[in-house]
Amino acid sequence: MTKKIVILNLVDFPHWETLIDFYFDECDAFEIFFPDDTESTEDYNPLITGYKDFLNLPQINVNQWDGMENSVCITGPLNDEAKNTFYKYVKDNHDDKYPARLWTFFLVKNKTKVFKIDDFTVCILETKPELMEKLNKLGIDFDDIDNINVSDFDFDDV
Numbered sequence: 001m002t003k004k005i006v007i008l009n010l011v012d013f014p015h016w017e018t019l020i021d022f023y024f025d026e027c028d029a030f031e032i033f034f035p036d037d038t039e040s041t042e043d044y045n046p047l048i049t050g051y052k053d054f055l056n057l058p059q060i061n062v063n064q065w066d067g068m069e070n071s072v073c074i075t076g077p078l079n080d081e082a083k084n085t086f087y088k089y090v091k092d093n094h095d096d097k098y099p100a101r102l103w104t105f106f107l108v109k110n111k112t113k114v115f116k117i118d119d120f121t122v123c124i125l126e127t128k129p130e131l132m133e134k135l136n137k138l139g140i141d142f143d144d145i146d147n148i149n150v151s152d153f154d155f156d157d158v
Helices: 015-028 052-056 080-088 129-137
Strands: 004-008 029-035 062-065 071-077 104-110 112-118 122-126 148-153
Touching: 015 080, 015 104, 015 112, 015 129, 052 080, 052 129
Parallel strands: none
Antiparallel strands: 004 122, 004 148, 029 071, 029 104, 062 071, 104 112, 112 122
């Protein structure tokens, strides 16, 4: 188990856009989860928002995901095309309630999961010292903020 920072509602975090930009720049791969549903509309089932766009990315792998019945995990490199797809649903399409229109995803650095968005609003960060140092240099500090918890667990347990 490793220490994680859990931001309970990312939209309430003062520097959430800088935080997201940082992790998109630092990471080299992604994992994203969707119900395997290409027939419904995103208005009817918000969990599939972005599904078709992610299926169309090059160099992806699509596998069944055992975290939910009839669902898939899409993995791939976090190249420019993938980043633009994420930005379309995270930064370019947020509101005061949801910073992300994507249900749940991980960003990966050197084969280690370091960033997770869960249930559209919860953000979980791996506390690797080199990442925390870089975030501090950007002025991002996690002390004295109400909606943050620090816990020990593995990403595979959530």
